[in-house]
Amino acid sequence: MPRYALKVEYHGAPFAGWQRQKDHPSVQGAIESALAKLEPRAHTIAAAGRTDAGVHGLGQVAHCDMDKDWDPDRLAGALNFHLKPAPVSIVACAQVAEDWHARFSALERQYFFRILCRRAPSTHQAGLVWQIGHQLDAAMMQDGANHLIGNHDFTTFRSSICQAESPVKTLDALRIETVDTRWGPEVHFHVRARSFLHNQVRSFVGTLERVGAGAWAPARVGEALSACDRAACGPVCPPQGLYLAAVRYPQDPFAGA
């Protein structure tokens, strides 16, 4: 069966998360239903990252197996037609080898997080950022974040329901920048790792927000990490500022698309 890689963008708000669930809308379920309109049978797709309820996709990658040979652009267009009006969009599609796997072939996941710092409610960015009413010191946050980069036991920054076998992961990058926008100052987090623990990015961001607000000294992030104790984590931040931004593979499957 020909296999296709799909680059998927979605708005997290209406979904219980990526993963198909029995009684709740999911991004996976929406795409599988659209696939069933094209080739009527049960479809099961695999994705690079199983995002939580409310988390957005910008460059999520999934793969599907089809009975027929599809022109990749036509397949993307047909899926987008059937996905309407769900806020899920196939932004690229490419045929891949039949042993290529969206999850297991991935070398790195990149997440992106947006905090908007302003008092007045945002009318255009609501649902797309974590809005807080105070300013943040991004340099202090970066000092705190630097304790997290590298190979560590991340038990502190892992949800109690995380199913990963080991809490030891390598965090390749956690870069924080301030961005002035037309609607106010934002703080952006760029996070890269081969793989992540459940709630790891939101545990990082919620903890580093405490540093940026002046409530935590940067060194306390290192102490929290060393404690290997979930209770040492700062508050886990809400999901709506989080985006699965990109997935890296040995070769970009969409390079020619």
Add this chain to the structure above:
Amino acid sequence: MPRYALKVEYHGAPFAGWQRQKDHPSVQGAIESALAKLEPRAHTIAAAGRTDAGVHGLGQVAHCDMDKDWDPDRLAGALNFHLKPAPVSIVACAQVAEDWHARFSALERQYFFRILCRRAPSTHQAGLVWQIGHQLDAAMMQDGANHLIGNHDFTTFRSSICQAESPVKTLDALRIETVDTRWGPEVHFHVRARSFLHNQVRSFVGTLERVGAGAWAPARVGEALSACDRAACGPVCPPQGLYLAAVRYPQDPFAGA
């Protein structure tokens, strides 16, 4: 009565436009209703620009007259509380002189327009951009736009229902730039004038899109302008990419806010 200037942000989608209407929701009506929660009586506010249905506010400016002396920050906060859940937000508030007028004191209006160029439907920017499925040549568009800058009879680029006394206006700037975003290439228009005719910006953008797509030579924009004939205009583009970005006054009323 103390007078307050309000900087107002709003999402245009749910509104029939800025101006109060009998049977349709309006931004003006939403703010006047919130004011009536604070000082129960009829309120009438004035704004720098009367935006159309679907057009967004980023830096709209209005003024209101109050019976009581309000701390400006408290007034903004109380209005935002009562405006919920309407997507209207008071992002700044300042007391001004009693003869200061949001409309008549304004020296210049600045509009901002976003086109998103990509085929797949946008899940995060829907309603915030005019999305088109093809690429645009921004340099050609700027060549076309340059014919419009300056003092001209803009009859061609004016809605047939425009109520302005004269079609002669001075366009101070029409700058076009391309911006690469995480969700695809955008073309941005930055437009400045003391005042605008009805549908003038959307007539410009719709016409210049034809230039960017290669359907019109840039010189045809100058010919259309010289014709002083509404029929010579290109198509008027949809409203959801348009933002009233800022209003300039002799002194920035929010400078200290």
